[in-house]
Amino acid sequence: MDYRPSRMAVVAKCAEAFIREFFDQNPLSHVGLVTIKDGISHRLTDIGGSPESQIKALMGKLECSGDSSLQNALELIHGYLNQIPSYGHKEVLILYSALNTCDPGDVMETVEKCKKSKIRCSVIGLAAEIFICKHLCEETGGSYTVALDESHFKELLLEHAPPPPAIAEYAAANLIKMGFPQRGAEDLISICSCHKKIKSGAEGYICPRCKVNVCELPTECRTCGLTLVSSPHLARSYHHLFPVAPFDEVTFKLGQKGGQNCYGCQQSLINSDSQSNLHVRCPKCNQHFCFDCDIYIHESLHNCPGCESQRSFSS
Amino acid sequence: MTSAHSKLYSDDVSLVVVIVDTNPFFWAGAALPFADFFGHLIHFVNSLLLLNHLNQVVVIAAGVSSCAYVFDSGNAAASGSPDVAATFAKASRKVEEFVKQDARDTAGNGTVAGGGAASLFSGALSLALCYIQRVFRSGTRHPQPRILCLQGSPDGPEQYVAVMNSIFSAQRSMVPIDSCIVGTQDSAFLQQASYITGGVYLKPQELSGLFQYLAAVFASDLHSRAFLRLPKTLGVDFRASCFCHKKTIDMGYVCSVCLSIFCKYHKKCSTCGFCC
Numbered sequence: 001m002d003y004r005p006s007r008m009a010v011v012a013k014c015a016e017a018f019i020r021e022f023f024d025q026n027p028l029s030h031v032g033l034v035t036i037k038d039g040i041s042h043r044l045t046d047i048g049g050s051p052e053s054q055i056k057a058l059m060g061k062l063e064c065s066g067d068s069s070l071q072n073a074l075e076l077i078h079g080y081l082n083q084i085p086s087y088g089h090k091e092v093l094i095l096y097s098a099l100n101t102c103d104p105g106d107v108m109e110t111v112e113k114c115k116k117s118k119i120r121c122s123v124i125g126l127a128a129e130i131f132i133c134k135h136l137c138e139e140t141g142g143s144y145t146v147a148l149d150e151s152h153f154k155e156l157l158l159e160h161a162p163p164p165p166a167i168a169e170y171a172a173a174n175l176i177k178m179g180f181p182q183r184g185a186e187d188l189i190s191i192c193s194c195h196k197k198i199k200s201g202a203e204g205y206i207c208p209r210c211k212v213n214v215c216e217l218p219t220e221c222r223t224c225g226l227t228l229v230s231s232p233h234l235a236r237s238y239h240h241l242f243p244v245a246p247f248d249e250v251t252f253k254l255g256q257k258g259g260q261n262c263y264g265c266q267q268s269l270i271n272s273d274s275q276s277n278l279h280v281r282c283p284k285c286n287q288h289f290c291f292d293c294d295i296y297i298h299e300s301l302h303n304c305p306g307c308e309s310q311r312s313f314s315s
Numbered sequence: 316m317t318s319a320h321s322k323l324y325s326d327d328v329s330l331v332v333v334i335v336d337t338n339p340f341f342w343a344g345a346a347l348p349f350a351d352f353f354g355h356l357i358h359f360v361n362s363l364l365l366l367n368h369l370n371q372v373v374v375i376a377a378g379v380s381s382c383a384y385v386f387d388s389g390n391a392a393a394s395g396s397p398d399v400a401a402t403f404a405k406a407s408r409k410v411e412e413f414v415k416q417d418a419r420d421t422a423g424n425g426t427v428a429g430g431g432a433a434s435l436f437s438g439a440l441s442l443a444l445c446y447i448q449r450v451f452r453s454g455t456r457h458p459q460p461r462i463l464c465l466q467g468s469p470d471g472p473e474q475y476v477a478v479m480n481s482i483f484s485a486q487r488s489m490v491p492i493d494s495c496i497v498g499t500q501d502s503a504f505l506q507q508a509s510y511i512t513g514g515v516y517l518k519p520q521e522l523s524g525l526f527q528y529l530a531a532v533f534a535s536d537l538h539s540r541a542f543l544r545l546p547k548t549l550g551v552d553f554r555a556s557c558f559c560h561k562k563t564i565d566m567g568y569v570c571s572v573c574l575s576i577f578c579k580y581h582k583k584c585s586t587c588g589f590c591c
Contacts, residue, residue: 180567230554235476309441
């Protein structure tokens with residue numbers, strides 16, 4: 001009808017892109033997949049930290065049939081997410097195409113249960129706006145959006161990849177014990193604990209607590225349960241904690257001396273056609289940048305080149 | 316971990332952004348004098364420009380208090396093949412001006428500790444990446460960009476977050492970061508950078524033959540690298556350092572709110588103030 005070749009195919013493809021982007025932005029997070037079919041909810045994959053197993057399940061044959069039951073899905077997910085420790089932020093993202101929900105009981109009770117467990121539910125609808133989805137999202141603090149077409153759907157889905165701001169009262173702080181494994185020695189031959197295959201030490205990492213061989217990071221050691229990460233995984237999230245200040249829009253005043261070029265890419269900021277010569281300036285280091293560098297700095301680089309190229313003058 | 320592969324690039328045309336460490340505290344005590352080092356560098360730049368007439372080279376100097384663009388082959392005279400003497404003269408003048416200005420800024424700023432100050436590598440990397448984004452915007456057939464860092468001074472731990480941000484951005488844009496260490500210590504930042512972005516990390520043993528190392532290892536374009544055996548780093552140390560003592564740890568405690576790393580269990584996280 002609308003999404004080509006079929007809604008299921010489009011949703012699966014966009015979900016794969018979302019999972020890759022999600023793990024890029026949140027390397028220490030876990031994702032699990034659940035399907036709703038014939039009024040019953042099934043667990044498609046376990047909650048895990050590796051994108052490959054999730055994507056493999058998505059690429060398999062996924063069929064649609066029957067009614068959808070929001071209550072059954074939320075009950076199943078509530079059961080899973082209750083096992084997560086309190087420092088973890090729990091979220092559900094529902095990709096919903098149906099126009100109703102056929103439930104065995106009172107779905108409002110389930111919504112209350114999710115709200116009490118602090119599970120943030122968001123829904124992306126493919127058809128039309130439904131009251132129950134809107135109520136669910138409003139109660140739990142999630143976002144409800146309805147996609148207009150395929151590209152809009154992908155855009156809405158990718159908006160859920162960056163982490164949402166956490167409310168201070170709900171964020172339980174814990175110091176979690178984590179291990180930072182090193183690679184083993186070249187000549188060390190051992191069996192890796194994940195695949196039970198013989199691996200050379202240099203291809204895997206050695207858990208610092210129980211000394212078993214693991215293949216990839218981040219993971220949880222199967223023997224002693226220690227979370228194993230490497231410092232780049234933590235560093236990937238630091239830009240959320242130290243964001244770049246938004247730049248101010250400025251224009252050249254008459255007779256102003258100084259840089260006519262963008263500080264970042266050295267492109268000329270003087271546009272001979274337009275009168276305004278509109279560009280941006282960092283409020284901290286007062287360097288001028290073009291709009292393209294502004295977008296790149298705030299969306300991808302997360303460093304202001306001007307601020308980084310200055311030795312700070314405070315002692 | 317991902318290595319660069321050609322997209323819509325012209326196969327062997329490269330854009331090399333060279334980041335040069337001009338830290339006076341390091342060069343004052345280095346085994347190789349700065350003038351000789353600069354000579355090696357200029358010969359290398361010229362050989363890059365001679366390999367393919369469409370190659371571009373940009374040199375950025377990273378000082379102690381500032382960073383600046385020092386040479387851009389696109390600005391040079393478009394007519395004819397590059398003239399070695401002219402390249403040398405122009406670049407030398409700009410580097411001299413830059414080093415003098417940097418020294419003035421450093422002297423005026425009282426907070427820089429003599430002897431141990433690090434160069435502003437994070438700033439130079441950010442400038443390089445902005446320039447490369449401009450090249451990406453210039454059309455469908457553009458040169459394959461890569462970054463070459465020549466570092467001598469030690470890493471500045473205050474630049475850790477900014478350097479990691481630049482590394483991840485380079486990884487996303489598939490720009491390899493090569494590193495050539497001209498100092499005495501290995502650089503943990505550049506080891507991680509080269510490993511994550513798929514570049515080459517090298518610490519030459521004989522600095523008097525620096526041009527040979529540069530020409531043999533770093534001059535080849537990205538397409539040809541698939542057919543060459545380049546130096547491999549065996550073990551990159553990805554362990555984190557604790558925020559309290561700055562020593563590398565095997566196991567630590569990570570705050571779930573701000574991701575600060577501690578070596579011992581604390582009741583309260585010292586960075587974000589949250590109590591457990």
